[in-house]
Amino acid sequence: MGRIFAVVNQKGGVGKSTTAVNLAACLGAAGKSVLMVDTDPQGNATSGMGFDKSEIKKCIYNVLVEGLPVAEVALPTPHPELGTVFIVPATIQLAGAEVELVSMMSREYRMKTALEEIRDQFDFIILDCPPSLGLLTINALTAADGVIVPIQCEYYALEGLSQLLDTINLVKKHLNKNLEIAGVLLTMYDARTNLAQQVIDEVRGYFADRVYRTIIPRNIRLSEAPGYGRPINLYDPSSKGAEAYDSLCQEVIKHG
Amino acid sequence: MGRIFAVVNQKGGVGKSTTAVNLAACLGAAGKSVLMVDTDPQGNATSGMGFDKSEIKKCIYNVLVEGLPVAEVALPTPHPELGTVFIVPATIQLAGAEVELVSMMSREYRMKTALEEIRDQFDFIILDCPPSLGLLTINALTAADGVIVPIQCEYYALEGLSQLLDTINLVKKHLNKNLEIAGVLLTMYDARTNLAQQVIDEVRGYFADRVYRTIIPRNIRLSEAPGYGRPINLYDPSSKGAEAYDSLCQEVIKHG
Numbered sequence: 001m002g003r004i005f006a007v008v009n010q011k012g013g014v015g016k017s018t019t020a021v022n023l024a025a026c027l028g029a030a031g032k033s034v035l036m037v038d039t040d041p042q043g044n045a046t047s048g049m050g051f052d053k054s055e056i057k058k059c060i061y062n063v064l065v066e067g068l069p070v071a072e073v074a075l076p077t078p079h080p081e082l083g084t085v086f087i088v089p090a091t092i093q094l095a096g097a098e099v100e101l102v103s104m105m106s107r108e109y110r111m112k113t114a115l116e117e118i119r120d121q122f123d124f125i126i127l128d129c130p131p132s133l134g135l136l137t138i139n140a141l142t143a144a145d146g147v148i149v150p151i152q153c154e155y156y157a158l159e160g161l162s163q164l165l166d167t168i169n170l171v172k173k174h175l176n177k178n179l180e181i182a183g184v185l186l187t188m189y190d191a192r193t194n195l196a197q198q199v200i201d202e203v204r205g206y207f208a209d210r211v212y213r214t215i216i217p218r219n220i221r222l223s224e225a226p227g228y229g230r231p232i233n234l235y236d237p238s239s240k241g242a243e244a245y246d247s248l249c250q251e252v253i254k255h256g
Numbered sequence: 257m258g259r260i261f262a263v264v265n266q267k268g269g270v271g272k273s274t275t276a277v278n279l280a281a282c283l284g285a286a287g288k289s290v291l292m293v294d295t296d297p298q299g300n301a302t303s304g305m306g307f308d309k310s311e312i313k314k315c316i317y318n319v320l321v322e323g324l325p326v327a328e329v330a331l332p333t334p335h336p337e338l339g340t341v342f343i344v345p346a347t348i349q350l351a352g353a354e355v356e357l358v359s360m361m362s363r364e365y366r367m368k369t370a371l372e373e374i375r376d377q378f379d380f381i382i383l384d385c386p387p388s389l390g391l392l393t394i395n396a397l398t399a400a401d402g403v404i405v406p407i408q409c410e411y412y413a414l415e416g417l418s419q420l421l422d423t424i425n426l427v428k429k430h431l432n433k434n435l436e437i438a439g440v441l442l443t444m445y446d447a448r449t450n451l452a453q454q455v456i457d458e459v460r461g462y463f464a465d466r467v468y469r470t471i472i473p474r475n476i477r478l479s480e481a482p483g484y485g486r487p488i489n490l491y492d493p494s495s496k497g498a499e500a501y502d503s504l505c506q507e508v509i510k511h512g
């Protein structure tokens with residue numbers, strides 16, 4: 001039975017899409033079968049994995065709003081060397097979904113219901129979320145077993161955590177009682193920033209053993225890779241970014 | 257009559273709050289009277305300007321949802337050396353505002369109406385927005401004369417632009433016919449990233465003369481300053497970040 005992770009943080013630009021793409025790619029390269037679902041209307045995870053969004057006819061919008069089966073929308077990645085990695089893409093069509101979902105039946109469970117049909121075909125399902133706590137993120141949290149929370153090693157990133165935890169607890173109470181925090185991932189670590197260590201200490205103080213041992217460093221190759229539509233393990237396998245995501249992949253395989 | 261700017265981009269982490277805080281601070285130091293309004297529930301601009309959110313009793317929530325006058329909520333910054341800089345803060349209370357606003361009368365005009373009362377008392381009013389295109393951002397766009405669009409010099413940042421422009425055009429057509437793009441601000445420029453120049457060329461090709469000449473470099477001091485609650489012109493006035501925001505301030509004074 002596939003384990004479902006939602007990559008969530010309403011703070012913008014903390015590395016959600018970068019984590020979703022590179023974790024999915026590393027899990028595939030490690031021989032796991034993976035489905036990545038892009039629930040952000042900007043579609044960064046879709047293009048970061050190498051898809052040309054102008055050629056995509058059906059996306060997560062059709063699944064959530066029209067009830068199309070995931071099997072009819074999922075596509076294999078353009079990188080066969082990654083093994084079994086499929087994606088449910090997002091296009092601009094998704095921009096109107098939150099407004100449309102508000103008045104629909106079982107609006108918070110549409111992702112969960114859609115994924116149930118195909119869950120057994122994958123070892124891992126990774127959901128990339130937009131930088132907000134609206135219905136798209138709520139759908140991902142309701143469908144997930146675990147939440148991966150990327151946190152940038154910068155001061156502003158600490159401020160939204162209580163709101164995020166409140167939302168996770170509300171979902172756990174009303175929509176998905178099995179939801180847990182799978183792990184907190186420290187990202188964009190730059191040893192030169194004198195606050196980085198303080199942020200790390202504060203996050204470890206707050207989340208204790210739920211913080212992944214792997215820390216993702218700030219690494220220019222990670223920000224270049226999406227421009228070539230290749231995950232980091234294909235764009236620059238010997239970079240610090242590739243090593244870090246590979247180490248995260250091992251942690252996730254070992255204990256989620 | 258104060259000129260109102262909304263700092264908007266639904267892509268997360270592009271430097272919206274950093275731009276709002278530092279532009280407001282530089283305009284104040286240049287002798288202008290400034291009101292900064294934080295419309296993001298994370299309240300980064302509020303803490304970045306030095307406020308302790310736990311001590312704030314009233315915020316933009318009370319203005320938008322309860323109709324409290326701005327004059328009763330606005331606070332002077334804790335930095336008298338900035339001159340006349342006031343802020344309408346945001347606290348966690350704002351997190352529920354978008355849901356509450358959906359069913360309210362003239363829900364898109366509440367910010368515009370609130371600012372009309374005090375607009376004559378300031379030279380500039382700067383609105384920081386959350387990373388989404390929901391009702392809080394729509395309120396800011398409806399109230400604004402001009403939009404400042406920060407764009408990170410990275411690949412992913414280019415993807416959401418068409419959605420942003422669509423939203424600006426919709427607001428211009430239905431809610432605020434005078435709305436213009438005041439300027440596009442290139443942020444976090446890092447000459448070592450081989451894509452940065454391509455992003456700049458693409459943005460200049462698309463927006464032509466609406467791109468500010470000032471480019472904000474990636475500068476560690478900018479990410480440290482919020483941890484000390486001080487804008488960059490007080491935290492490290494000789495840094496590249498401070499020079500860049502001062503140059504932006506001059507451009508905004510000269511022609512918005």
Ligand SMILES: Nc1ncnc2c1ncn2[C@@H]1O[C@H](COP(=O)(O)OP(=O)(O)OP(=O)(O)O)[C@@H](O)[C@H]1O
Pocket residue numbers: 011012013014015016017018019040044129130131187188189216217218219220222223224226241266267268269387408410411412413
């Ligand atoms: N470790 C890293 N080192 C350097 N750059 C990074 C790193 N991780 C992500 N980036 C870059 O930083 C930017 C923000 O990352 P990303 O888009 O993955 O964040 P996000 O949380 O998904 O953003 P959003 O909130 O808009 O969805 C992107 O341009 C990305 O390429």
Ligand SMILES: Nc1ncnc2c1ncn2[C@@H]1O[C@H](COP(=O)(O)OP(=O)(O)OP(=O)(O)O)[C@@H](O)[C@H]1O
Pocket residue numbers: 010011012013131152154155156157267268269270271272273274275296300385386387443444445472473474475476478479480482497
């Ligand atoms: N020019 C810069 N150089 C280095 N760091 C920067 C720069 N501008 C902003 N930062 C840092 O990058 C992070 C993102 O910036 P900021 O929070 O201002 O973006 P934002 O667009 O307001 O994010 P959100 O979408 O969450 O509102 C912050 O930690 C900030 O301190």
Ligand SMILES: [Mg+2]
Pocket residue numbers: 016017018040044045129130
């Ligand atoms: Mg993203």
Ligand SMILES: [Mg+2]
Pocket residue numbers: 272273274296300301385386
């Ligand atoms: Mg912000």
